Amino acid sequence: MNYREALRKSVHLVLSLILLLPFMLSSFGIDVDIAVFYSILSILALTWNAVQIKKPLLRSEVKNFMRESREKFFKEIKNFLPLKSQVTSHVLDKIDEKIRGIEELVDSQLSAMERDYEKRGGYIGLTYGVLGVTISYFLFGKHAFYGVVSLATVDLLATIVGGLAGAHKLPFTDKSFEGSLSGAILFFIVLVLIGVLPLNALILTIVAAIVEAYAIEDNLLLPLLVSLAAKLIV
Numbered sequence: 001m002n003y004r005e006a007l008r009k010s011v012h013l014v015l016s017l018i019l020l021l022p023f024m025l026s027s028f029g030i031d032v033d034i035a036v037f038y039s040i041l042s043i044l045a046l047t048w049n050a051v052q053i054k055k056p057l058l059r060s061e062v063k064n065f066m067r068e069s070r071e072k073f074f075k076e077i078k079n080f081l082p083l084k085s086q087v088t089s090h091v092l093d094k095i096d097e098k099i100r101g102i103e104e105l106v107d108s109q110l111s112a113m114e115r116d117y118e119k120r121g122g123y124i125g126l127t128y129g130v131l132g133v134t135i136s137y138f139l140f141g142k143h144a145f146y147g148v149v150s151l152a153t154v155d156l157l158a159t160i161v162g163g164l165a166g167a168h169k170l171p172f173t174d175k176s177f178e179g180s181l182s183g184a185i186l187f188f189i190v191l192v193l194i195g196v197l198p199l200n201a202l203i204l205t206i207v208a209a210i211v212e213a214y215a216i217e218d219n220l221l222l223p224l225l226v227s228l229a230a231k232l233i234v
Contacts, residue, residue, distance in 0.1 A: 008125075009156055015130075019041070019130070048153075066103070147227035147230070155218055157179070163179070166179050183212060187205050188205040190195075196234060203228055204226055204233070
């Protein structure tokens, strides 16, 4: 697994935890309107995706605007400084240099994380993941929880292990046997630990493993189909 995939899966984990947040808060007695929570996330994800498609240069434009505004601000401050205040001027230059470095770091990390098709079509995986969970909740209620857990376990670990030790490819897909098996085992263990009967956990695990391995867009279909299966048997 390369650096880009490691970054992507870090973001994937954070997103999964955000999607699990309303369920975790409920377990602590904090009531959250899950429908509203997921609807807001969907609106934000879709808006971000639309901006990427319709305004592909927006990130560069924002970065340039911030840099020009900051340089103008620092220049105006320096104009008010006494001629002897070379130390203060030097400090301002150092601050500007540090901020510029942070901007370049953030921009380079975002660029490293993006796949080629995402530069043309937006963050499809993120958008579909949020939409998949949102639709799951509206269709299957709190059984959507199992769909989110599958995103956080099966999809995440399958990619990590597959990238590091995936020696045997599954038929008709580029996914590996080692990755799919490890993701499935983790999902099964988590399900049993949270109280799902072993047989039901096994069925959900099989569904999740098949969808993760063969779906064209697993971020969309994984939560949907796992939530549907959970609705039927859990």
